[in-house]
Amino acid sequence: QVQLVESGGGLVKPGGSLRLSCAASTFTFSDSYMSWIRQAPGKGLEWVSYISTTGTTKNYADSVEGRFTISRDNAKNSLYLQMSNLRAEDTAMYYCARGQYWFGPWGQGTLVTVSS
C-alpha cells in the first residue's frame, strides 16, 4: 500500500523557519509529481506547492511565494518543504500528497504552529 509519512512540524515563533519532510514508500516516487497541501485548524484545504518529477518545475500559492521552497531527493524517496519568515496564518496541518492536479494518496500530516 502506498504510504506517505510527514515529519518536521512543531512550534515556531513568527519570523522563524522550519523544514518539513515527507518519506514515500511502495510507489515509484521518482515518476510522481508531488505536492504540499495545508489545513488550518478547523478549516478547509489550501494547496501550497507542487514539484515535477525531476524537480525542475515548481509552483507556489501566492500566500507562500518567496517564503517557502519545495524540493525533493529521488534517491531518498523524499519530499521537502523549507518554510521561512513564518507567520501566524501559516499555522496548519501540512500534508504531502502524490499528484499535480488531483491528489492521492495523502499522508497523515504534520502540524506547524506559529506563535510567540
Place this chain on the structure above:
Amino acid sequence: EIVMTQSPDTLSASAGERVTLSCRASQSLSRNLAWYQQRPGQGPRLLIYGASTRATGIPDRVSGSGSGTEFTLTISSLQSEDFAVYYCQQYENWPLTFGGGTKVDIK
C-alpha cells in the same frame, strides 16, 4: 481565482440512505474536478477525479457527475465508514482551490 462553493454545510442522514452533495464553481471547469473524503484525524482520501472517474479502491456506491460549473457526489447507500467530511477541488486553473466541505453526520 476560482471559488468553489459546497452545499449543504452539514447533511444528516441514516445508514442505508442515498445522499447527494453539491459543488458549484465560479467559472466553468469543464470536467476538471476531484472529490475527497476526510475522516477525523486522517488525511483526505481521493474518491473521484475527472468529475466521474472513481479512484482505485473506491466502491461503486460512490459516484460523481456534472460538468461546467455544477457537480454532484452521490453515495447510493450510506455505510458507517462514509460519515465524514467531503471536499471538492478544481484543477482547471491555478491556483488549485477547494470547496469549504460538506460534513455528513449521523441523523
